[in-house]
Amino acid sequence: MKMIKNALNRFIPERINGQKQIPFKGVDKFKSSGKITNPQIRTCAEYPADGNKIVKNLKDALKKAGLKDGMTISTHHHLRNGDQLTNILFDTIHSMGVKNIRWFPSASFPCHSYLIRYLRDGTIHHIEGSMNGPLGKFTSEGKMKGVGVLRSHGGRYQSIQDGEVQIDIAVIAAPTADPFGNANGVNGKSACGGLGFALADSEYADKVIVVTDNLVPFPCVPWQIQGNNVDYVVQADSLGDPSKIVSGTTEMTKSPDRLLIAEYIAKFMDEVGIVREGFSYQAGAGGTNLAVILYLKEIMKAKGIKARFIRGGSTKYLVELLQEGLTDYILDGQTFDLDAVRSMHDNINHVMTTPFTSYNYHGKGNFASMVDAAILGATEVDINFNANVVSHSDGYLLHGIGGWQNCLYSKCTIIAVPSFRDRIPVILDEVTTLCGPGELIDVIVTERGIAINPKRKDLLNTVKNSSLPIRSIKEIQKEVYEICGGVPAKPNVNKKKVVAVVKWVDGTVMDSIYQVVT
Amino acid sequence: MKMIKNALNRFIPERINGQKQIPFKGVDKFKSSGKITNPQIRTCAEYPADGNKIVKNLKDALKKAGLKDGMTISTHHHLRNGDQLTNILFDTIHSMGVKNIRWFPSASFPCHSYLIRYLRDGTIHHIEGSMNGPLGKFTSEGKMKGVGVLRSHGGRYQSIQDGEVQIDIAVIAAPTADPFGNANGVNGKSACGGLGFALADSEYADKVIVVTDNLVPFPCVPWQIQGNNVDYVVQADSLGDPSKIVSGTTEMTKSPDRLLIAEYIAKFMDEVGIVREGFSYQAGAGGTNLAVILYLKEIMKAKGIKARFIRGGSTKYLVELLQEGLTDYILDGQTFDLDAVRSMHDNINHVMTTPFTSYNYHGKGNFASMVDAAILGATEVDINFNANVVSHSDGYLLHGIGGWQNCLYSKCTIIAVPSFRDRIPVILDEVTTLCGPGELIDVIVTERGIAINPKRKDLLNTVKNSSLPIRSIKEIQKEVYEICGGVPAKPNVNKKKVVAVVKWVDGTVMDSIYQVVT
Numbered sequence A, B: 001m002k003m004i005k006n007a008l009n010r011f012i013p014e015r016i017n018g019q020k021q022i023p024f025k026g027v028d029k030f031k032s033s034g035k036i037t038n039p040q041i042r043t044c045a046e047y048p049a050d051g052n053k054i055v056k057n058l059k060d061a062l063k064k065a066g067l068k069d070g071m072t073i074s075t076h077h078h079l080r081n082g083d084q085l086t087n088i089l090f091d092t093i094h095s096m097g098v099k100n101i102r103w104f105p106s107a108s109f110p111c112h113s114y115l116i117r118y119l120r121d122g123t124i125h126h127i128e129g130s131m132n133g134p135l136g137k138f139t140s141e142g143k144m145k146g147v148g149v150l151r152s153h154g155g156r157y158q159s160i161q162d163g164e165v166q167i168d169i170a171v172i173a174a175p176t177a178d179p180f181g182n183a184n185g186v187n188g189k190s191a192c193g194g195l196g197f198a199l200a201d202s203e204y205a206d207k208v209i210v211v212t213d214n215l216v217p218f219p220c221v222p223w224q225i226q227g228n229n230v231d232y233v234v235q236a237d238s239l240g241d242p243s244k245i246v247s248g249t250t251e252m253t254k255s256p257d258r259l260l261i262a263e264y265i266a267k268f269m270d271e272v273g274i275v276r277e278g279f280s281y282q283a284g285a286g287g288t289n290l291a292v293i294l295y296l297k298e299i300m301k302a303k304g305i306k307a308r309f310i311r312g313g314s315t316k317y318l319v320e321l322l323q324e325g326l327t328d329y330i331l332d333g334q335t336f337d338l339d340a341v342r343s344m345h346d347n348i349n350h351v352m353t354t355p356f357t358s359y360n361y362h363g364k365g366n367f368a369s370m371v372d373a374a375i376l377g378a379t380e381v382d383i384n385f386n387a388n389v390v391s392h393s394d395g396y397l398l399h400g401i402g403g404w405q406n407c408l409y410s411k412c413t414i415i416a417v418p419s420f421r422d423r424i425p426v427i428l429d430e431v432t433t434l435c436g437p438g439e440l441i442d443v444i445v446t447e448r449g450i451a452i453n454p455k456r457k458d459l460l461n462t463v464k465n466s467s468l469p470i471r472s473i474k475e476i477q478k479e480v481y482e483i484c485g486g487v488p489a490k491p492n493v494n495k496k497k498v499v500a501v502v503k504w505v506d507g508t509v510m511d512s513i514y515q516v517v518t
Helices: A058-064 A085-095 A110-120 A134-140 A153-161 A196-204 A256-271 A287-303 A316-323 A338-346 A457-462 A473-484 B058-064 B085-095 B110-120 B134-140 B153-161 B196-204 B256-271 B287-303 B316-323 B338-346 B457-462 B473-484
Strands: A003-005 A011-013 A072-075 A101-105 A124-127 A148-150 A169-174 A207-212 A232-235 A280-282 A307-314 A327-335 A350-352 A373-376 A380-382 A413-416 A443-446 A449-452 A493-503 A509-516 B003-005 B011-013 B072-075 B101-105 B124-127 B148-150 B169-174 B207-212 B232-235 B280-282 B307-314 B327-335 B350-352 B373-376 B380-382 B413-416 B443-446 B449-452 B493-503 B509-516
Touching: A011 A493, A011 A509, A058 A085, A058 A207, A058 A232, A072 A085, A085 A101, A085 A110, A085 A169, A110 A124, A110 A134, A134 A493, A134 A509, A153 A196, A169 A196, A196 A327, A256 A287, A256 A413, A256 A443, A287 A316, A287 A373, A287 A413, A307 A316, A307 A338, A316 A327, A316 A338, A327 A338, A338 A350, A449 A473, B011 B493, B011 B509, B058 B085, B058 B207, B058 B232, B072 B085, B085 B101, B085 B110, B085 B169, B110 B124, B110 B134, B134 B493, B134 B509, B153 B196, B169 B196, B196 B327, B256 B287, B256 B413, B256 B443, B287 B316, B287 B373, B287 B413, B307 B316, B307 B338, B316 B327, B316 B338, B327 B338, B338 B350, B449 B473
Parallel strands: A072 A101, A072 A169, A101 A124, A148 A493, A169 A207, A207 A232, A280 A307, A280 A373, A307 A327, A327 A350, A373 A413, A413 A443, B072 B101, B072 B169, B101 B124, B148 B493, B169 B207, B207 B232, B280 B307, B280 B373, B307 B327, B327 B350, B373 B413, B413 B443
Antiparallel strands: A003 A011, A443 A449, A493 A509, B003 B011, B443 B449, B493 B509
16 A cells, blocks of 8 residues: 655555545645536436336345445435444345445444444445444454545535545435435434435435335425435335434533533633624534533523524524524534424424535535634644544544534634543644644633634734633643643554545545554 | 428427537437536635625626626526516626627516617527517517527426536526525515526536625525525625516406316316325416316315315415415425415425426426326417417417426326417417427317317226317317318418527427518
8 A cells, every 4th residue: 555645744545445546735725627427317208207216125226226246335324323224225235145335324323333244244345434433443453345434524525526436326214205205304203304414415326215214195395305316215114213313312511521611612702702693603412512502502691692593413402592592593414302303394494404505615615614613522632733533542443524624614613622531631742643634723622721723813812811711732731641641652553554544625635544453 | 501300390400509409309219328517626715715705796796707708698587577687687798898698598578678689789699598578579580690499497407407508607686695695586575486497507507696686694594596506696786676576467367268268177187087185286377277276276175185286386376275275285486476475485385396306307207297287378289289389370489488398298288278369270280389299288178178189098088978078179170260260371481590499308309480571
């Protein structure tokens, strides 16, 4: 594997799974001269005039779609850890004797550890997409046949749109669908909210199969996925476990340290002038982020102001803001609990967004750069404000990128991290895996203080008389190193074996993830 | 101009405006082997990070968009006869000294007769799109520099999608928009309902300019047009005359003959079993069609049944059906009056559709073929059930195709026509311009009787004991010829000069329209 150095001095493979790569050139430095991919022109005459695209089962649909060895099969992750369809899909592919599939999910979850058998037996060649938990561990140990490719939600859209990844067959789990293939996630027993992560798949895959456990007569309204892009519809008894699809486990943090971080963030946002009439921010569904929402809510109420929009992942806490008139809109990429699903169903101001609208870097702009502040997590940060969101300091790949890289384009990107976890410092000299370049990260907030990127002189100036604990990142690092017993150990990895790479939002390669030596 | 004969024995030019043509091959006979057009990949770095794409005026936007001689400029017709923007657009283009524009509207209206000056002086080379009224007359008289190309709504989408027409600059009138370019037609003083006719333009044009007279802060919700496809946003004082945008003139017919036709249609639909629980039909906004709605409403109420969906053009009469629970959905391509605009704004079951969902023949199916019955008008029909919708028997091109050709794919296509107009018979031996092949037209209903296409043996069988006046088309024709004084004169046209052509839904050429000798 020939390695080359990119603009961040990270080594990346020249070729990945046989495909030549473009090394990261710097933020906003790479301009593609290519064209958007162009699918074959279809004709209505090839499809049933009565709009009934139902075929008898998934196997039949895969056969009709021409499934064969080496194809790329995509799925979405809106069913989260309750997804059973993807496992059934690969049982079916395996039963058909088909091998070497490139699985292209928008993300995978612990429930997909079931698929390790198919990674072992060659049914699946490799995964391109988030590998949360067990599949990441499997990959880290060098057991996957191909090299994993990690992309942000926006990067996934970009890669499909640009033809970098040609999906042969998209299998779209649809909590509600009609026989024509119109589909949504807001109705049915497997309701999950929006289906935005499947949009690009539906638009650009060669064949599109919609699988539903709630078939309704045409028209299925709203049609988050358009039947005009769908080839076959399959009825299934169940797509998964509703209690895990909408987990209801989005719980506020009770940790005093994390509550303190949340409070610092809300106060900081207020002090630097972000919290003003008509502002916007991106809230995640993590415990610290939920606490930020509540602190901001208090400030907004006290000041008598209203946000113009809040970007979800949405939960009941966001829905309450909308209901209480504290924001005009929720612009929502995924819906984490039942309150949020209901809100998206009932409230026209709770708007579904897609990776196209929100995150696609290869569009005529996107929403991410228009957000006043984004509050994000990280597994590690470094003294140059670079951050890692996919691997741990022991080298294990255990998380996906999600919309994280895309959100870095917000006007003020705030990373919320505890200063150490399990006595392992979070602020390093250099992150294990570089996922986000420091030049896009404005503020790092820990329970020990708030570090502002020296590039943001405007922010530093604004808070110079603040009572908040504004400190240099090195000062916080030093204190943490002393608590944790010095400079942490480097991960024990085999630099000769790249198990996965991290792409940037423009399709270039930002960093490599190496085999962990166990 | 070399002419070739197509599958319907109609002569068509081998080349139109320099472009080689494919003659009509028969219904469902032509399969394109091409690929969908693929625009250049864009990059967020080329667009303002804060999402503010406002430029100071239309001239500035056109300059930035690189306007030059010979370009293709598109507009939509949702502002109907109240549109002032298009006239201002060409004033601007003229003032910039740019020539030979191909104007590609989704339709033109009498208000656009203003543009004849620019057709004369060479600013506009020719029009591709419906030419209702004065522009049609101008074209018929051989005064347009190029050859007009008429397409159905679906054919227009198809031609853009397939790259047959490459739009250089789309200028989209938006009754509401935000600085990012998200736009809708349901809010603002120029509200017109949906903006579906501009969808393809926004997706595939090289440059997209949104012009609005109601700028709102991001996000403009709903975003019928997505800002992610938009290059520039222009603020204007006014897009047009609201009283003509939403005319309020969709009046029920009072003509006894037309009321009789409407009654026949409703009764026929009932007798052949179309009017049943969960049925669907396409209603137009013409006077006869509105009367059909009322007759059907009575039948539905009497039978205690409900439609699954009704396709608009929508008016207050359709809105009432929705409000009274007589249909689950209105699937609406354009909104003709204020009641309909309000309904689309307020009622989630009044759903905007686009030429992509409804009519695009080069998709994986579309809605048109799933509709139980479509009731359409025509200027002429012939004894082989062919129909004409664009020209009069004197040869003048005076109407656009609209969704008419696309709707012919419904399960039962009913043409509603008076048997004569101004003492000119409507049922001919051969239509002046062939727009719809007889094999797709199932029933022709006149005030003198109902003619069923002999191909529809099932329908003929079902009504054999009916009290309705089921007659052969030739019998009705004969009667009308006697009333009107014999076989009507052929139009006086110059067969050496084709002034426009009619395309079929698949992009092939169906017929030619010739210069009228005056």
